[in-house]
Amino acid sequence: MEEFLLANGYQLGKTIGEGTYSKVKEALSLKHQKKVAIKIIDKKEGPEEFIQRFLPRELQIVGRLDHKNIIRVYEMLESADGKIYLVMELAEDGDIFDCVLREGPLPEHRAKALFHQLVEAIRYCHGCGVAHRDLKCENALLQGHTVKLTDFGFAKLLPRGRQELSRTFCGSMAYAAPEVLQGVPHDSCKGDVWSLGVILYALLCARLPFDDTNIPQMLCQQQKGVSLPRHLGVSRECQDLLKRLLEPDMIMRPSVEGVSRHPWLANP
Known part of the structure; x- marks a missing residue:
């Protein structure tokens, strides 16, 4: 070798x-x-x-x-x-998971700067007809202040001009949308949007929103939704975006285009 x-x-x-x-x-x-x-x-x-x-x-x-x-x-x-x-390309500064383990919950402006870049990467992928399907903190690498998405091992090419529902479970349980865990035919792009919500929560709280050690319990938790601890002082706009990303109903969940237009991201 x-x-x-x-x-x-x-x-x-x-x-x-x-x-x-x-x-x-x-x-x-x-x-x-x-x-x-x-x-x-x-x-x-x-x-x-x-x-x-x-x-x-x-x-x-x-x-x-x-x-x-x-x-x-x-x-x-x-x-x-x-x-x-x-x-x-080498990203020498570890991944987002290392970052929150090291620094704890990130201030909102810093979380926004990182998250915005990740949304842009996924927006580009979906625009190219690619669903990532394994979005997690460990696959968002850092090069200084720049986020670099990696690991397309589970990625899928989407057919042009028509929606094709997927039946494959891939990715990590803790980041997987309810429809993926339930094994129902699902839209892989909407699955990516859910995973973005899990990452945003992790950036703001320095922990994951759902415990994947008990899947039936996790599915119940996903239906109830999450709320951010009040002491973090996260803005209403940010909380609103998080709620939309972690929408258990796949049809109601926004596309990544919709996410990029949300007021929290649209106003730097």
Whole structure:
């Protein structure tokens, strides 16, 4: 592996992340003399559905996305032993989850600055016909004050001009919308909007709104909705947006376009 990457101009460094069927390592690009991240996927390790369905889709999707708030993929390599290497932009400042664990609940203006960037990234994805389907704090990386969305392993290409409901459960339980957990046919884009609500709550409270250790209980909690602790002093507009994002009825939940026009985000 190291010899293969070296031959392609990359000097491998430490492991900075691990997924179910992949590892992410830091590397030095000898050509550009800068650090990059390399996602290493071993095709021999993953189950057939992942290799046949999810992986080709991820490779197709990351190759077509180009947005300042999405991690850029510079190059894709494949070695003879069945390993795929995605050479990507490196976000050196951890993820949003690290940030709230370190700093606690973020002041509203700071939460808004980060959240706005994430909404822009998802708005761009949905506009390109891509649903992310695994939005969570750990997939929102930081490069200074810039948010960079990553990990399109569960992403889905949406058919142009018609709505196609999904039946696949993917993503993380704690961030999943009620309709996804219930296994009913659902709109993946509306699922992304729900996950944005979970992230906004996490930014403001430094914890997740729903406990995923008991799913039936969690579904009841989702129906009741959440309220922010009063001592945080969060504005009425922000609370209103949160309520709309975490709307249990998928049809009533706004699209990401609607979210971007909400007064809390529209007024810097």
